[in-house]
Amino acid sequence: MQTILYKANTRGNANHGWLQSFHTFSFASYHNPNRMNFGAMRVLNDDTVAAGRGFDMHRHLNMEIVSIPLSGDLEHKDSMGNQTVIQQGDIQVMSAGTGIDHSEYNKNSDREVQFLQIWIMPNQRPVAPRYDQMKINEHHLKNEFVQILSPNQDDEGVWIYQDAWFHMGDFTQEQTLVHNLHKKGNGLFIFVLEGSAHAAGELLDRRDAIGVYDIAELEITAQSDSKILLIEVPMQF
Template sequence: MEKIIHRADNRGYANHGWLKSHHTFSFANYYDPARIHFGALRVFNDDYVKGGMGFGAHPHDNMEIVSIVLDGSMEHRDNTGRHEVIRKNDVQVMSAGTGIVHSEFNASKTEDANFLQIWVFPKERNITPRYDQRTFDPAARENTLQVVISPDATDGALTLHQDTWFSLGDFEAGRKIDLTPKQSGIGSYLFLIDGEIKVADEVLTTRDAIGLTDYEKVTVEVVKPAKFLLIDVPMLN
């Protein structure tokens, strides 16, 4: 088994006043040659946006983009005419493909919002841009893994143009969860949203992460009540 640890206090950080952003991988003005990507997982930003503020219209292409709101709500608009509000327990997916222009603003004028912005390399370039969004019941991830993105849209999950799985879990202290690779060539990246766990002989606390490759099974021990996001992605050469 190979593992890589990303500690919460060792991420890139940018404070723009209206936006405070933690970058797990190289992004914008943060560059670390050892942190370019984990397989097909290219960007993992932990963003805090002040009320009434946000990202003005900007373009993307040839990237699969996922937004998961942890607190508050974000308002999305794009050049296809799509206008949505993404709330806590919502997951948004956007295939940029040949090109899309969108904006993201805090939907509240007064309350801060916190969301995860995640980019995944697509398995095919220059596809037709696509948008989808779904609300997932938090009760369905109590002491289990709730799949919210999968290649075949299993059990109402969303899909990306990549062989990847996103799963959310909310576990009580004392629980144990066994993780196994989805298929050959897949690595697992676990981001601890809140709490404390032990995995692969490493203790992780809030906002720590671990990447695992070349393993058959690993057990996650929940030390303190924990919420986490598990991303399974192809490991690129």
């Protein structure tokens, strides 16, 4: 088993006034040659956007872009004609492919919006741009990891052009689960959104993460009531 620890207080940070962003991997003005990616995951930004502000229309190419709102309402518009709002309990995915322009704005004028922005490098290019969003864990299941993303169009959750799987779960204190990886050669990135958890010999507090590879399964224990995101990606791509 190989591990890479990502403590919350070691992340890059950009404060633009209207945007507070914490970067797990090198992004924009934050450059750390030791933190360029974890396998096929290139970006994990933990963003807070001020009331009524947001990202103006801009372009992406050949990237799978996943957004997971944590609070508030995020309004999406794109060059394919989509205009939607995503909020806590949703997941949004864009296959940028040959090119997509989009904007993301805080729809509310009286509160912040918080969301994760995750970029996964695709296993196919070029592809036609596409957009999708859906509700996750509509049955409010607890103490299990719910699949929210996969490479399969007919599987649970949204899908992307990569052999990647995302799971998310809410756990009560001292709950232990064993997570089995879907594909040999993949790595597992454990990101503690709230609470604390023990994984791969490390205690992870809020917004801490650990990347683990050369494994087939991993035991994870919630040390307190916790919300945990799992991101499984190919280490070679």
